[in-house]
Amino acid sequence: MPTPIPEPLLAQLCQFLENKMGLAFPARRWPELDRKITLLAQKSTCKDAPAYCDWLFSNALSKSQIEELARQLTIGETYFYRDRKSYHVLEQYVLPVIIESRRNQGKYLRIWSAGCASGEEPYTIAIILRQLIPDIAEWNIHILATDINPDFLEKARKGIYTQWSFRDVPESFQTKYFEEIGKNKYRILPGICDMVHFEYLNLAEDIYPSLTNNTNAMDIIFCRNVMIYFSQNLIGRIAQKFFHSLVEQGYLIVSPVEVSQTLAQTYETVRFQNVTLYRRNPNAAKNKVAIGKEARPIYPAFIHPQPLAKPTQVTVIPEAIQPVISEPAKKIPDREKLVVPEDKFYQDALVAYEQGNYHAAESVLKEIISAKKHHLPAIILLTKVNANLGRLDEALQLCREALEIDKLDPMLHYLQATILAELGDQPASIAALKKTIYLDPDFVLAHFYLGNVNLQLRQTSNARRYFQNALAILSKRAPEEILLASEGMTAGRLKEIIETNQ
Numbered sequence: 001m002p003t004p005i006p007e008p009l010l011a012q013l014c015q016f017l018e019n020k021m022g023l024a025f026p027a028r029r030w031p032e033l034d035r036k037i038t039l040l041a042q043k044s045t046c047k048d049a050p051a052y053c054d055w056l057f058s059n060a061l062s063k064s065q066i067e068e069l070a071r072q073l074t075i076g077e078t079y080f081y082r083d084r085k086s087y088h089v090l091e092q093y094v095l096p097v098i099i100e101s102r103r104n105q106g107k108y109l110r111i112w113s114a115g116c117a118s119g120e121e122p123y124t125i126a127i128i129l130r131q132l133i134p135d136i137a138e139w140n141i142h143i144l145a146t147d148i149n150p151d152f153l154e155k156a157r158k159g160i161y162t163q164w165s166f167r168d169v170p171e172s173f174q175t176k177y178f179e180e181i182g183k184n185k186y187r188i189l190p191g192i193c194d195m196v197h198f199e200y201l202n203l204a205e206d207i208y209p210s211l212t213n214n215t216n217a218m219d220i221i222f223c224r225n226v227m228i229y230f231s232q233n234l235i236g237r238i239a240q241k242f243f244h245s246l247v248e249q250g251y252l253i254v255s256p257v258e259v260s261q262t263l264a265q266t267y268e269t270v271r272f273q274n275v276t277l278y279r280r281n282p283n284a285a286k287n288k289v290a291i292g293k294e295a296r297p298i299y300p301a302f303i304h305p306q307p308l309a310k311p312t313q314v315t316v317i318p319e320a321i322q323p324v325i326s327e328p329a330k331k332i333p334d335r336e337k338l339v340v341p342e343d344k345f346y347q348d349a350l351v352a353y354e355q356g357n358y359h360a361a362e363s364v365l366k367e368i369i370s371a372k373k374h375h376l377p378a379i380i381l382l383t384k385v386n387a388n389l390g391r392l393d394e395a396l397q398l399c400r401e402a403l404e405i406d407k408l409d410p411m412l413h414y415l416q417a418t419i420l421a422e423l424g425d426q427p428a429s430i431a432a433l434k435k436t437i438y439l440d441p442d443f444v445l446a447h448f449y450l451g452n453v454n455l456q457l458r459q460t461s462n463a464r465r466y467f468q469n470a471l472a473i474l475s476k477r478a479p480e481e482i483l484l485a486s487e488g489m490t491a492g493r494l495k496e497i498i499e500t501n502q
């Protein structure tokens with residue numbers, strides 16, 4: 001008979017799970033939690049469930065430990081066209097407006113299904129886009145689908161489903177977009193499958209929005225039936241982070257049961273035919289409710305990526321670059337003078353940037369730059385601001401200006417590489433990464449990124465070589481060492497990411 005977990009330990013475990021994975025277990029679910037943790041304990045080397053809990057608490061949880069917990073503790077209930085009304089609103093009101101506004105502006109769209117489970121949600125979105133955009137081959141459509149449970153992601157990537165996943169689909173949906181490959185087995189067509197990029201991402205972690213994992217500048221974020229399991233505190237934090245992951249006027253779509261005051265405090269609430277959506281609108285009065293067609297967004301003329309040959313694939317990697325206050329310059333004599341006087345303003349801009357107030361950061365940075373044209377830290381931060389607002393062409397232009405000032409800074413070449421990769425120019429990104437490594441052979445993130453870009457190009461042996469280079473460099477670093485240009489990623493964590501993804 002397994003040893004039950006004492007209640008105080010269960011309470012501690014709940015706090016732990018909430019911090020690490022966002023999952024809230026109210027007391028009524030403690031018997032279930034006890035059972036699941038006991039199962040994990042039996043598979044481990046711990047003698048019983050309480051010992052397993054102590055072991056969890058005493059270790060910095062690795063990604064694979066989180067995945068193991070996620071396998072046991074998450075619920076992946078989902079199906080195609082789940083909550084049809086939301087998809088109806090998407091098809092009838094939301095997407096047509098965005099598509100129309102982008103027809104003459106680069107033909108791009110960015111959608112994120114956060115907590116995608118086995119993929120029915122992002123594939124439904126991909127199919128709807130297929131139906132709405134006749135010339136879809138000319139568009140750069142980026143559909144990112146993330147989850148914390150690796151088993152769900154594996155199933156999603158395979159795209160094979162049983163009849164149960166089609167329990168509420170419109171007529172012909174199944175026959176048109178799936179092929180029957182066995183008894184009660186239906187595989188999604190490759191053309192749809194290729195539209196969606198599945199990646200591991202723990203929503204409780206502070207790793208989004210980020211240019212480098214492509215969680216920035218989203219037009220729509222779906223996060224349905226996910227936050228339902230989270231604490232109010234975490235919902236508030238995630239709402240803020242999603243807000244900064246969205247372009248202005250971008251939408252957050254949750255399930256009808258998740259419509260909440262917490263979200264309404266951050267977003268403008270928009271109602272279409274009894275379906276409530278949340279819209280990023282910094283200028284709207286908080287909680288303002290807009291109804292139906294009058295709520296049509298006016299899309300600003302974002303400068304954005306031109307159509308890619310192929311949408312970029314996403315790999316969770318650390319943030320590209322911190323604004324750099326570089327060493328005193330030797331090549332440009334007055335550079336030092338340029339950095340110091342505006343320091344307070346720069347710090348204000350940095351704080352605004354870190355809080356996701358990109359427009360506030362932008363106006364301070366522009367003032368700094370108009371006073372001192374070569375203020376490198378300000379130019380770099382403005383580059384990131386633009387990238388986070390989805391203005392990748394402007395970001396690239398600024399990065400090039402920064403490179404004019406300092407061609408020998410490996411961080412700048414690295415930043416340029418991340419922007420180029422997001423613009424879909426993988427060859428140019430590779431060239432910039434090679435320059436980074438030429439200038440600093442130990443720039444581990446550049447090796448890692450080169451591995452990722454090569455993976456996108458299906459150059460697997462090249463990719464493997466760069467990942468091996470990264471591992472070799474990491475083996476000389478202490479696991480707790482924070483990596484250059486990583487915004488807090490440790491050497492140990494990156495090693496783990498590479499090893500688990502190889």
Ligand SMILES: C[S@@+](CC[C@H](N)C(=O)[O-])C[C@H]1O[C@@H](n2cnc3c(N)ncnc32)[C@H](O)[C@@H]1O
Nearest residue numbers: 021074077078115117147148149202203224225
């Ligand atoms: C019930 S499913 C929802 C699937 C789909 N969005 C839908 O509405 O049909 C909830 C998903 O959230 C995922 N999830 C739970 N906690 C998460 C976290 N901290 N980060 C990312 N995904 C998480 C689970 O693994 C699961 O796949």
